[in-house]
Amino acid sequence: MPTAPQNTDELYQALQENDRRPYGRTRTVTAEELVDAAEQFDEPRALVHALLELQEAYTYGSEPRKSPVVFARLLNLFDEQPDVFDDRLRHLLFWRFKWVGHALRQLPEVPLTGLRQWLTEMRDRYEKADLGLQPYYGQAYQLAAHLGEGATLAYELWASRTRTQLSDCEACEICERALYHLMEGDDERALSVWEPVLAGKESCQEEPARSVSYALLPLLRTGRTDRARELHLAGYRGCRRNPSMSQEVGRHLEFCALTGNEARGLELLAENRIMFDEVDSPLDQLGFLTGAEVLLQRVESLGHGELPAAGYAGRTWTVADLRAEVRRRADDLAARFDARNGTTAHADRRRARLDRAPLVETLELTLRARALDDVAPAAAVPATAPTSRTAAAVPDALPELIIRARALDEQGHPDAQACWARLRSLVAARDYTHPDDPAVGPLVRLRADLLAEEASRAGDKDEFTDAADLHEEAAALYDDAGEAGQAAVARACALLAVAEKAVADASAGNAGAGADAPAENATQGTDAPSENAGKDVDATDPKAAALTAAHASMVRLHEENPDLTPSQEARLLRLRATALGLRLQTSRSEEHATPVQAEIDKLLAFATEHDIAVQVSGALLLRTSTHALSGDLPAAVTEIDALLDRLKSEGPAWHLPRTLGLRGRLQLALHDAQAAQADLAEGLRLAAEWPADAVDTARLHGDLAEAVMHLGRPDEALRHLTRSAELELRQGSRTDAYCTYSNAAQLSLDLGRVEDCIALLDSLLAEPDVAAGEVDDRLVAQLRLTRARALHAGEDLKAATAEFVALAAESAGWDDDPGSHAMIAAETAVLLGESGEFDRAREAADQALAAHAHAPRYEHLSNSLRELARLQAQQQGPHGLDSARAFLTDAGRIADEARTAEFETHGRSLETALAYEHGRVAAYAGEYEEALIALDKALALLGDPNQDDDAGEWAECVRLAGAVEGLYLERPAPALIRLDAAIDLLTALGHTEEAEALTSLATRLRDE
Template sequence: MTTAPQTTDELYQALQENDRRPYGRTRTVTAEELVDAAEQFAEPVPLIHALLELQEAYTYGSEPRKSPVVFARLLTLFDEQPDVFDERLRHMLFWRFKWVANALRALPEIPLASLRQWLKEMRDRYEKAGLGLQPYYGQAYQLAAHVGEDTTLAYELWAGRTRTRFSDCEACEICERALYHLTAGDDERALRAWEPVLAGKESCQEEPARSVSYALLPLLRTGRTDRARELHLAGYRGCRRNPSMSQEVGRHLEFCALTGNEARGLELLSENRNLFDEVDSPLDLLGFLTGVEVLLQRVELLGHGELPTVGYAGRTWTVAGLRAEVRGRADDLAARFDARNGTTAHTDRRKARLDRAPLLDALELTLRTRSLDEVVPAAPVAAPAPRTAAAVPDSLPELILKARMLEEQGHPDAKACWARLRTLVTARDYTHPDDPAVGPLVQLRADLLADEASRAGEKDEFAEAADLHEEAAALYDAVGEPGHAALARACALLATAEAPVQDADGAEAKAAALTAAHENMVRLHDETPGLTPAQEARLLRLRATALGLRLQASRSEEHVAPVFAEVDLLLAFATRHDVVGQISGGLLLRVSTYALSGDLPAAVTEIDALLDRLKAHGPAWHLPRTLGLRGRLQLGLRDAQAAHADLTEGLRLAADWPADAVDTARLHGDLAEACMHLGRPDEALRHLTRSAELELRRGSRTDAFCAYSNAAQLSLDLGRVEDCIALLDSLLAEPDVVAGELDDRLVAQLRLTRARALHAGEDLKAATAEFVALAAESAGWDDDPGSHAMIAAETAVLLGESGEFGRAREAADQALAAHAQAPRYEQLSNCLRELARLQTQQQGPDGLADALAFLADAGRIADEARAAEYEAHGRSLDTALAYEHGRVNAFAGEYEDALAALEKALALLGEPGREDDRAGEWAECVRLASAVEGIYLERPAPALTRLDAAISHLTALGHSEETEPLTSLAARLRDEE
């Protein structure tokens, strides 16, 4: 709070503003300051309001020690000046007796006798005020349950009584009844009791999040795993990071531990690290720490006790270290409660939770399923492990010779051999074989550099690849291996040409670089003596590849023939010398060249012949990649079914080879596209997430996050809102994202999708906050004003939905300013029309002037779009604008203006035809015009004439569904005549 309120009006305004803040330290500190400010006024009522706000902040900010103190002041004020408490304030006061009872239970230092005395005080006060005692008996039951006494009688005395207006809300009482049955071991009866809350029919401040957290394990025990998964995603979001719901967070961690989702549990624990230090309620802390211990215990039992994790501030933690710390603290808390209560209830409950065995081996909770091995992001593995131990010879000379032989063939197993050799050579005790067949150590070092360079090139680290190839070439020269040196230099030339070009015309510059690389390769080829057939075939392949990449960069027709000519040279030479791998590579280049030149049928013919050859002559490891290319060609020919078959077979065959021998991430990504074309979005989603996981494992984080972004958008499109939010929450919590190391626009896209998902999930407050933040950030995107216009427009609409039309106007003005630089006609028009509708719908006639100002801006955008010959993807902007004028004026009670605008919209639309997809829009416009005319202007006759004509027209065209609302309105008008 910047300045203290100087008047009671300012105080009340500050209280309202604070009430909109989330619970936590900021809200609590402000509430404390407002109490201090209220005490300066000579009036008790402002102080009462400030104290009520402060008690609420303490209660929902998990500070139970302070809540009773504030309530004592309120009770004193009530006793001294009962007349200043109006009906509303009196109701709030008596309601909060229960808050104090809850707070006292949560503090083990408060004697049990004091708790009982408070309940007696509550009963006496209620009886004196003539209030029903059901709320008192509810608190008496909760105390009995807390202590661990026999609750049968206490439950009947509470549950058997009629509810009063001071009873806990229906959702909270449902939860207590369900917990009674759950404690008795009756899962089914508990879940039946919970159903209205779990189904969203009853809710409150803490519900359904509280009930959901308790219902997760009963749902699993009764076989309702899908429901448990669904409620975990939605329920966790309702309690995360919230100190007053730390017990609920603990139960979600426990759920993860018991369903094979230990890695997700650690992820959620990290997200809730604030709870270790912000929970001031001993009872809440006990529940949270027990859930944490269940998770950590499970992780340690699985052999991952040394994994780093988050915990109390001030030191670093491993799973084992934090578990020991948590166990000590939670045991102490349980013992303190049991000592206060004179039972062993809390120790027994803790033990029962910790002794519980996993309920499922694995339940897929999120779209991003990870194992404990993947919790800590590791550097990309230098090389894959071999498929079998036999793939790598034990004898060092044999290993070196085999690695070179496999490398010459292009065999995937070469990488495993090089990986083993790299480990051996870097060891201190390495002794190089004195074997002429093996050659000197310098030659082996050159081989390893060449392999390292190839791996760098596969990751698009072209500059590093070029340097490594050049270094390898120098070593090959030193040992008299000119052929290998020439190959290394040719690879360096290609890597240099492939490096990204920072040029205004990047494609042209890259084509020029590849032309130069090819010319230098040809010269290198001509000047290198003593090339073996395998070396020469590979040089020819590199030459052809350079020209193929040039065609890919330029898409110039003049660059097609040179590729074919170079491929023909390669194929002729490789066939003459029976270099099988290069024959296959050359044929694959021919296929790609046909595809790049736009001749997909010829490409398919060529690749069919190549597949036949590969099946007959090999190499077999080329089959998955070739099938992948054929699948992409089939997608280009719009044969999704054939594409799906090829890509699926490619994935199946890829499993026969080392993990990085085939770009399986690409295969999964292409399969996702095929599935979308086939109308199988759920399958597409699985392939997208699998593609992202594979990209992540090989260190391609940007590609992985792009794939995850697509998966998030698809899950949102499918209505899987909670899946979308959970996936994005997981991604946005990644260390490199938090540290700002990932591309900021990609992160912004993830956040934008999350904000839209929050909106779709009806979390308007969180969605609006995210959109406002994104709008502020995107305002600085000078290179992309169009995106800022879009984000600011969406932000304006959300602010309008929240009734904040002043801020909505500011956001809309930002969008309009950005639109002036990069037009977004349809998006801005949609935004402005929606704001106009929202303002009059919420404010009626009082909002008409501002709404018409929004529509005036939309009108200018429609004029600009018309001048620019822009065609909207949906209905025309002019028609939409006329229709909105009709709605806005109708909401504001200006019915003549509304009717005139709607008739203009009908004229612009024109009557629909038989195949016209505008029939629904036209029918709705007719309906609204007829309602305005017949009901509000009380002219039913012309309205019925309009309706009957429209019904006849639509019926004749076969648009029977569109006639239903018109028929219903016509019947109503006739009934009222």
């Protein structure tokens, strides 16, 4: 709290501000400070309000030891000065007797006699105040359930009584009744009782999140797995990182453990790590720790006890170590409660949860399905897990292993990766002894080989600077080893990597293919040559110039090294062709097409003469790409069909998936999604035989997602996108992975899978490199923006608004991208308007307008301003009319600017939309004549619908005009003429559905 309130008005304002904060230490500390401030004023009522706020902060901040102390002060004030308590404050006081009962049950140090004495105090106070006793019996039942004895009788005494004004809310009482039936072993009845809460018809501060956490396992036991999945996603979001709902989090951890989602469980455990140290309620701690132990026990039983786990602060934990610590603490807590209660209820309940077997073998909970192997430390898991075939290709004997790695690498065989990985591990060992074998060569050559392989992997991940440096270092070691040919190849790779870095820098990160990869990335938008055809492109395009220079240097390098082996010479020719292929891909200039073909012809002739299959295939792939980049897609398909025939008969087999992937992209460019899907699916099937990164399985999944989207199968596309992204993550291409996941999140939101979208983005935003700020801030902002929109779609307006406000503040500093700030600020303004905070909405809208002046976003900003006007008029009526009109004035100015700029909207014109909104705003404010004039203007701008139009907007405008004229201006005759004419026109054009609302209004007018 910056400064203490100086008077009661400032105190009440500070209390209101604190009430908007989330529960936690900040809110609690501020509440404590406000009580101190209130004590300085001679105003008992102000102190009562401050104490009520403090008790609420303690209660929902999981500090049950302090809540009864604050309530005791309130009770003393009530006894001493009852007149201070008006009806509302008196109601709050007696309501919170239940809070104290709940707090005392959570503390094992409070003796059972103390609990019973408090119940007696509550009953006496209620009877003296002539209040119904149903709330007292509710507390008596909850104590019996806590003790594990006498619950049936206590339940009947409570449940059979009529509710009073002080009874718990409907949602909480529904939960207690359902829990009783659950305790009795009747899952079906419990779920039936719970349905109003689970369906969202009844809710409160803790509901439905509390009920959902308890209902998950009964839903599984009764076969409702889809419902359980849906509620897990929504329910977990309602309790995550909330110390007062740690028991609920524990039940979600348990649910993950019992559905084959142990990896997600560990992720959620990490997200809620604060609960190990910040939950001050022993009972809540017990519930959380038991749920965590169920998860940790399951992970350890699956053989992953050495995985890292998030636990108590101050040390690093493995699953096994944390499980032992959690078990010790939870056993102690259960024993303390049972000792206090004189029963074994808590130990018995704990044992029942820990002994429960998995209920479902595998239940895909989120779009980001991961196994425990995926969360192992990166250093302990190779980038590509070897298949049995790959494992067989890794010899045990060191000389044989080195020779095998080089031979496979020369062939471009994917199994070379496993050999190099094994060698890297052996060479790094302190006791490594290099074999004294002329066939193997000196250690310096092997170190050069390993550096070259590492450089190639860096290039595959677009880490071009690292790739260039590693290739140069490898070249120097090859020189030391007397391997001039290998040194030349390494230097050529470095040249290409440097050029690719220049291209990436010049095109904002849109890098081309890797050093030994065909330039096959661009197959769309190739129907016509570039407008640069016939010009000296290199003189104006730094990207083309960089690749031209790299090619020239490679040619010189080639000429300076005449004693290359056939394999080395083929690789140099391939690099030369790749450089020119990338130049064509960058420029799309006819001037650059012929040199590529000439280099490809040299490579193909040489590789064919020396029977180097991998380079023959590479040359033909490059030729295919060149046809595509030149705009001749049919020729590219013909070329690739011949290549596929060759690969099927002569190999190499591992080129088939990549080639089918390229053919699929060509078919997409030719708008044949069905053929593309067939090629890509076959490529994916064949890719399963090889390491995922060797055949680019991630890209196959991504391209297949595009194909099936064109075929109208978005759910299938979503699965392929998420698999593509997870493969990219495993391969270390994290930026690409986050971009793909961002697309998947947006698609899931478009499909209405709101909770899936939020869960996916929560998982990504919790990734260590994202949390540490190591990922591009604009990419992270896009993830957060999609999440904020999903929260809004999921009707979590408070959370969505908070995220939008934060994003608007951050994007205000994006001097290089004011357009994005304009859109974010505009959306923020709308959400603030939905919350009724129109002063803040006006400020956000002004920010959007200022940014729009630098980077126009006509339609987006106009839509937002019109929506703000509607919201303010709808919520405030005549009082908000002037401010609403101000928003419309801004929208009118934008419409004028758009017209001057000849901007074309996606739907109706901005002028038409503005006229319609003027009508709605005026109608909400009771200015009906003005509304009718505006609506008639909108209808004139829209014009009559025709048979092909979407007539919905026109019909709605007629309906609103008819309602204003007939109902509010009480002129039914002209309104009916308007409506009947519109109905006849819509019916004649076949728009019968649009006419229904007009017919209903006309019938109402005639009846009245």
